[in-house]
Each structure stands twice: as structure tokens, then as C-alpha cells.
Amino acid sequence: MSRISLAQANAIIAAALDKGGALGLKPLSVAVLDAGGHLIAFARQDGASTLRLQIASGKAGGALALGISSRKIADMAAERPSFVASLGPIAPHGVIPAAGGVIVVDGEGAPIGAVGVTGDTSDNDEICALAGIAAAGLTAQG
Amino acid sequence: MSRISLAQANAIIAAALDKGGALGLKPLSVAVLDAGGHLIAFARQDGASTLRLQIASGKAGGALALGISSRKIADMAAERPSFVASLGPIAPHGVIPAAGGVIVVDGEGAPIGAVGVTGDTSDNDEICALAGIAAAGLTAQG
């Protein structure tokens, strides 16, 4: 398995949104990207604000760009803020330093894509991203 | 009805992709935007190339930007190529002069969003956009 199919991406989104509903979270937006950082599927729930595509994609795309979750990029930004800030203008898909962007890996640990969730706290966003990946039978980067 | 809901956007995408399947078209990508040009939902079928979000959004967002379908923008580009080319760098959501971007209107004819389809010929892309809008019980700009 070297790609996330559209069917799998839709399953990720549906499960992530279900998780948000079960937890009573604010309106969420979910982006699923392929390994190159290009969007496969996206959904923005009613009532969400306008920048959600960019934030969700920037969490997931930033994760792919650096090879680590956006939670770890947030940690990196706390230690090296100027370095992380310098990536924004040169990263085609953005780099958002906040939890909620998770890399999806194949059986050998290689990235096959990433999921980005935004709308609630970044901790809750990440819970929903992980729930979506698991529900689709895929594996999040450890 | 002043907004396209996520449920309606998903219905548009499902029906547009069904239409493409029924017609035996190449892999399609479908973007549904709100009236301000911000993405509500998106799907890119397996096998589609990487720039499809930007093309689908640029057809739909360009239609909203100018208030006419991307088919009419293509006609405009044939007559006034330099004018249409000049819009690209200044349009936040892009302007793609090719059929497949269709404005969705409310009962008074005001835009409530737009649909952009890309992947096959632009004529076929537009057929699928219109099929999606109709299947969701919405109205395409006349």
C-alpha cells in the first residue's frame, strides 16, 4: 500500500468528524493529503471560519515537509521560533506549528500521506485526526 | 437558503463523480466553495494529478471573482487574453479560464457558492458540475 485512496480519505474524514461530534467539539475541518502534500479530500463543517483549508493543510503538509507531526513542530517552534517562522514563506503547503497534523505511514514506516484537523483545541484536533486514521484501518506515524 | 451546507457540498461531489463514472470520464476532482471563495469540501479521485485542487478551486473561485461561469471567462480570454491573464496574480483564489466552474445561486439569483470540476475535457467537467448541483437540489446560475 503506497497511497491513500479517495475512499480511505473519505473514511478518515467521516470518522474524524464523528469523533468531534461525540466529544462535543467546535465545528471541525479535516484535510487528507497524499505523500507529496497535495490534497486528496477535505471537509469544513458548517459554522467553521474561512481559513480552515489552509490551517488543516498547513498542519498536515508541514508534518510531511519536516517528517514529524505538527505537535513536534510546535515543540520545535517553542525552542527555535525564528527557524520555524522562516519556513512559512517557502513551504508550498505551509507549516503550521500546532498539534492536529499527523503523518500516515505504510508497513515499513514510510509516509503515504497526512491528516490535518483544525477547529477546536489543537489537542482535541489531534485526537480526531488519530481517530480518523485508525477508523480507516491505517497507521499513524509513531 | 444563504449558504451551501457541508451535507449539500458532499452531495454535489458524490453526484458529480457519479456522473463522471457513468460517462466513463478520466479521474475527476471536485471543489465546492462558499460565496467568498473558501473551500467547503473537495475530492480528488484516484489517479488524478497533483494540481487538481488549485485548478478546481480556480475555476470555481474565478467564477465567483467575476460573477460569471468559467466557461464565459474562457470566452472572455479568447477575446481579451491579456486582461484575463492579468487577473491571475491578483486573484486570491485564482482565475482559470476553462469550463467547469459554475456559480450556485439562491432564489433571488445571488451567489451562495460555486462548484469547480477538473480532470476530463472542460465540457465534460462542466456537465459533471451541473449534474452535481442539480442532484443536491440547488440552482446553477443561468
Added chain:
Amino acid sequence: MSRISLAQANAIIAAALDKGGALGLKPLSVAVLDAGGHLIAFARQDGASTLRLQIASGKAGGALALGISSRKIADMAAERPSFVASLGPIAPHGVIPAAGGVIVVDGEGAPIGAVGVTGDTSDNDEICALAGIAAAGLTAQG
């Protein structure tokens, strides 16, 4: 009421500038955006510097992008500077983390646009934005 009309936008601007005059503030600039972040009307008082459109629009557009006032975005930037800094390069209408950008809502609390004021202290800018919204008979997001 689902849109801010040009007449309402002009009323907002006139009242915001009157408020600045009454308070003896520096030259102000006022932008009124629709719900999608697109400018409806703008005025820059004599003596104001050149970047005022971008700052006023970035306050108002950033508020719409994240669904909260630019005052709250400033609070967020104090806690999470790298996160807020990362939004600038990917936000079509900019994100300015300083008070003075206020969302305008309809009777159900849904955004119908936003007002951005710049030129004096950000606290004073916000006072003028709120005065403009109230004078036009509209409601600021609580």
C-alpha cells in the same frame, strides 16, 4: 439580513471616523469586508500612511479567517506566537494580531462581514470599529 450593503458599510465608516474625530485620534483608516473577506468599502483619512488598507483588511479578514476578533488573535499571539505568525503567508486576506478587527453577525450569530480600523492605538481602533457597527444598526460578535 445576510449581507452588509454598501450603504451600511458607508455608514460604518462615517461613524467610525466621527468617533475618531470626537476622541481626537490620529488619522484612521477603516475597511468593511463581506463574510468572505472581500472589501465592500474603505476610507483612509488624510495624513495616514500607505499600508493602511492592508492593516485594516488584515485585522478584519484575520478575524473572519479564525472566527474571533483581532483582539483575541492578539491574545492568541501572546501565548502562541509561532502559530499566529505561521498564518500570515497562507491567509488570502492576511492575519493581523492587534485589536481593531471586529466580526459583524446576523441575528443567529453567523458572520456577515467584519470591520477593521487602524491608525491610533489598537484599543482606540477597536472603540471606533464598535462605534461604527453600532451606528449602522448592526451587531458586533460578542
Added chain:
Amino acid sequence: MSRISLAQANAIIAAALDKGGALGLKPLSVAVLDAGGHLIAFARQDGASTLRLQIASGKAGGALALGISSRKIADMAAERPSFVASLGPIAPHGVIPAAGGVIVVDGEGAPIGAVGVTGDTSDNDEICALAGIAAAGLTAQG
């Protein structure tokens, strides 16, 4: 007189929109820029599409950028399309090659700003720009 005041800019906009109303034109948008290409005032009539700030500013700003009206830039684009197209990405305020962008000059013929109108045919847009400039007691570049 070396600057267009906000009061004059508002007078230009009001008169340009009145002209459009008298001629029964489509919804218009009018931008008034200072000599540096920075927006002084703007209005977008109800029913106008979303890209109107950029088009109006790009007509007026392009005129200032090259020192000739956007009508003459359209003529230039017909003869040298690649040259004009190359200006878009490097012009801070855009260059729109279509009539409707007119430079305002002082008594010695030096630019003090420009007016850009968009919404109807470019010929009609220019008629309204000229009407606005004349009504404000100012002089269009000959």
C-alpha cells in the same frame, strides 16, 4: 495641490456611481489611489462580484505604474502581450490592461493619483471614472 484628499476621493466615488446609475450600468466598484498607488477610498456596489477591489485597483495602479491610462495599457497589451503579462507578478498593485483606470494630474500635469472603475464594459467604466474626476473638480491626464 499635490494630493487627493479623502473628501475628494469620496466625491469621485459618489459621482462615478451616480453616472453608472444614470446610464443603467451593472453594479460598479470604484477605487481612488494616491500617487504611490495606495488606496484612499473604495466602494463596491451591492451585487458586484468578489474580485472588484483588485480589478479597480489594478486598473488605476497599473496606470500609475506605467504613466498612461489603462486604456492605453490595453492597446499596448494587444501589441506586446508578453510584456504586459510579465508586469503582473512584479507590480505591487497589479496591472490590468482594460479601460477604466485614469490618472489624475495637477496643474503641471504631474500625477496626484488615479481612479479605477470596474463592473460594466471597460468603455462604460472609463466614462464613469472620468465623470467622477470631473465632478470632484479634478483633472484627468490628457
